[in-house]
Amino acid sequence: MNFLLSIFVCAPVFVTCFSLCPPIVCDTYMCKLIEHCDGRIAPKGGYCGCCDSCVKQLEEGDLCPSLPLLGAPIQSECGEGLYCDKETSLCTKFGGACKEEYDSKKQITDPMLGMDLPECEDDGSYKPKQCSESVCYCVSADGKQIGGATYRWEADDVKCECARERYEVTMGPQRLGQFVPQCDESGDYKSIQCHGSVCYCVDRSYGNKIEGSERHISELGNFEC
Template identity: 40%
Template sequence: MLKFLICFSLSLVVSEAIQCLPNQCAMVRCAAVTQDTCNGVIVPNGGFCGCCDSCKEMLIEGAYCGSTFLLGMPSNSQCGDGLHCDTHTMRCVSKTARETQTGPCAAAHQQYLATKQQNGGFGLLGAVEPLCDENGFYQSKQCEGSVCTCVSKQGKNILDYRADIWRSNDMDCQCARDQQEYMDTGLIGRFFYCTPNGNYQNHQCLGSVCHCIDNRGQMLGTKTVNIGDLDKLNC
């Protein structure tokens, strides 16, 4: 009986807490909210019943976001830019993570975030956050320690294409990825001219005829030269 009375009383408190009277704000004295006192963003009229400005903490990816309202009071936090609160995990996740939960990289990334959360925001020693594309597969370049390598969509290293991390700014691994996917088809006859870091070279030769190519292996312009005059191509 006592438990029932407590629950009933709490329900009355909640019902009263979420009701905003027409003259509610006239009875409220607002405290000043400034950027000096707010470690987040200031929401105009974001407080209870819209009477006062409020300060919202911007949560980072992986942070708990399950607390939305308490006795009718608006939440004092929200997921940061580019993130939303996943209703299944109650964690802040990116749009990509939500839409591509079945991809091999997306699954590995979710596991990484879960482990990091369990360890108080710190990843396991040696654990590297995987970089995923918009479809949940691994991005072609993955870095660990001081080395970046080219990988397949499933995250496996492609041959020995790599570069020191401080020399990897322009590393896109497009040639290495295209070469691997072509080899996976079982076809033969196409040659790939890749640099050691997995990018396309600035030229390609078919037989004895060479021409300039872009960073996706597509021909640039119409000029061709004999392979013996490659230095005259000026790609």
């Protein structure tokens, strides 16, 4: 009934309701008392932020919900100690610095505002690529930005694996003859890599060598991948 009522109230101003949710919408919306919630109570988490809502807490391995439309309530979320892995769309356990940031932001994030939460590895470290507002950027395992920013709409295929590898190599103990990858501006691998006197083509996302592409460094001027 509440869902139908919300549609009726919002219908005359459909675009406005689901983009701005003006206060007048809530003035005519009758909130239903939540007598039992098998999850957590989200203050003003209902349609257009008019009423409190009950958000189901998902368990590890459960399918994560997609982001709702602006103004629509979230109905479920990964429970405490879990985050939604965007690659698998499953609730995943983590711990560490990324977990701490995730938990702190999750507590203050209004579901309707869509604040970006950090992307975490299973061990709690940061994934190489992070996004905030309109940009994405590469970070170290502890969350330090290690490269320039790329507009979000241009970063779908960016992995930042090269930026992470180069950072860890250059910041760690130096060894004679150690391979240092060459990265493009986005943080992915340049298509040609060289180690010693040998150059070769690689997969730009993960740096995997393309077999049979090896050339002597003297041929680099005429070498294309």
